[in-house]
Amino acid sequence: MNPVTQVPPPPTHVESASIEHPALTTDTAHLLSQWMKTGSILTLHRWLLVIGGLIVASVVVLVVCLEFGATPVEIRTVVGAILSLLQREHIDADGLGTPGVIMVQIRLPRVLMGFLVGASLAGIGVTLQALLRNPLADPYVLGVSSGAALGVSLAMLLGIGTGFALLPTLPLFGFLGGLLSLVLIYRLAQSQGRLPVHSLLLAGVILNAILTALIMFITTIMDPNRSAGLMAWLMGSLTAPSYPALGVFVLYVAVVLAILMHKAQMLNVMTLGEDIARSLGIETEWVKKQLFVLTALLTGAVVSVSGMIGFVGMVIPHVVRMLVGSDHRLLFPASALVGGMFLVVSDTIARTLLAPSEIPVGIVTALAGGPFFLYLLLCRKDRMN
């Protein structure tokens, strides 16, 4: 079986092999305006329009939600309180009055925290969906949140970092737990370089069950006084952080979200599958590792401050994708803004529905998102049949 190796035939075209492009400059301008109209491609114009609009909407939502709560505070008082706060050199609680104190010390930090948590969850969702090529991916459904929660509960059990003062330790444990479960689920679901949609979800469900059992085990061996707090946190709830803690959180989340957004083009290409991404020049193994670490960092931070808030990461990107298209350069920031708004509204409902007592916000988002998830699953089934 000797292969007959033959000298290849002489090339037919030896002269300059560069491709001459016809001068298309005027045509291109025309084409661009045409594509802009039909929404075929993302243009800077559309990007600014959508993001600008969403920023305005976010500010409105934040201000309106400040008004609601166990103690009603009027919007004028809200604005007045914020303005007077800005005018003062130093913040003193006495000058603000009771509504002002509620506003500045409790409601404002909580609403801001809610916005950041929602934005992060949506950002995690978008990234995971692109990375796993699965529109149903969500940190909560896949067990990444449970992994992070297990890490945080373990830290609490061991007594490392019990409050916001030691913010970095809880997110660190959350990060490690989240990363571990993310890598595990990827390994479990992957077969022959592919990630079948259903095996991914199945692996997530199983992993979630195991991790939840471990968390429950931790709560049972824990001091009963502390385990009640742990349970409330696990269901997903927001609290008013101190301003230094909020500051650290803002910085942390902003940096990770900015890095992820910087990779938006890469996320676009990653959705086409690993072979195509490689053929377009992406070192997929390296990029995957980066994205795993970044999403786990964000999940760890979010879970350590707010517990397990589900479905924001799945529902929001899905809805936003239907509205603005799949290009991650727009999808990512738009989802983050919408996710922030969604969680602030959900938290306002959680705060006010049974006031003066509170419902964990995780229950609100799960009740809103769970049925939506089922609806999507049914739609997919229809399309497959």
Added chain:
Amino acid sequence: MATSTIELAKSWLCEGRSALQVDDLFFRYRTTSEQARTWALEQVSFQVAAGEILGIVGPNGSGKSSLLKVLARLVSSHRGTILLGGQSLQQLSQHDIAQIVAVVPQEYVQVFPFTVAETVLMGRFPHRTPRFWSIGFGDDTEKDLICAHQAMIETDVLSLADRLMSDLSGGERQRVVIARALAQEPKILLLDEPTAFLDINHQIEICSLISRLRAERRLTVVLVSHDLNVASQYCDRVLMLKEGRLYRIGSPVETIRPDVLRMVYGCEVVVDAHPQTGRPRVTMPVGIGSAE
């Protein structure tokens, strides 16, 4: 360093010298399962001249797709040398390779609803220079739009620009995927089963498109096909793989022969001349149980 490796490779390809040189190639997938211990490709050596269309054929599991993947380094860890434009594949980064080689995969699954224009523009990814302050919004440059536009004209998908990929027919989708590869401005185009799952009219359309592109863009084309007639009619040379080894390489007349096919596929076929081109044409023989 006066000239980078990638520039050397590009100028080599412009001079019309051999585009790909594969020497003593061994490859196997990195898995733990028993059956995968064997080599997917064994001792394969061949050259691809610039501007030629090489067809890779062989029975199922003979390593056709693996060979194509190794050539674009979609899978790594091969043994032996592969020279791309005279430069070792190992010395080029994935990003470098993407500027020279474009791949049209066998199946193209798009999970998210991208439009046709967005999909084609993704082919520009290897040519984008990341700017730090663009926060991911690397605006499409005029060059990107020109290349995408040109590629869409050549593949006749410009009218589909605002449609979603999921709404297209199989033939249209394949043309868009080829347009995406062309927007990459490659020198070498690798296609894995470009006519699989297509009706006869779309098969003809895609095959004549490939021939036209070779002529107009002076592309070097390597295509994998299970269809011996596609390989015979449209390829300058045919490479036959059998169980991961190169069985024969040469013109269609030298390779698409009853005796060779009997050895490679283990079955009898009828080979006659195509009435228009005179190239070998393969048909199924009248066997037991077939209608007469």
